[in-house]
Amino acid sequence: MENQCSQIMMFRSKLKSKLDPMRYEHSLSVSFTCLNLAMCHGYDMDRAELAGLMHDCGKRYPDEVILKKCNKHGIELSESELETLPVIHAKYGAWLAEKSIILWTGRFWMPSAATPQAGLR
Numbered sequence: 001m002e003n004q005c006s007q008i009m010m011f012r013s014k015l016k017s018k019l020d021p022m023r024y025e026h027s028l029s030v031s032f033t034c035l036n037l038a039m040c041h042g043y044d045m046d047r048a049e050l051a052g053l054m055h056d057c058g059k060r061y062p063d064e065v066i067l068k069k070c071n072k073h074g075i076e077l078s079e080s081e082l083e084t085l086p087v088i089h090a091k092y093g094a095w096l097a098e099k100s101i102i103l104w105t106g107r108f109w110m111p112s113a114a115t116p117q118a119g120l121r
Ligand SMILES: [Fe+2]
Pocket: 026, 030, 055, 056
């Protein structure tokens, strides 16, 4: 079984192949910021790093394409989201991140469930 460090490296590699270079660098920077914030505030650092890394994974398509993908996959959008299409990448990204992680690892990646750490949220 891979350890969490090699899994996060695999996630980085996969994401790098999917995003444009600027978006990937941004995602990497956000993941480091999330990791640091988690360390300072006692949150699960692996989850925080993964969340930061994947936070913009839905931004690789234009808004109209994301809207079609949401409709295709039954991702419900509110009226306010439909009126403000640039925000729908977040909801599509959450769906895509979950599907991608399952595809890449064969399961939903839950480091805290695998290794409970007292005191971490
Ligand atoms: Fe972002």
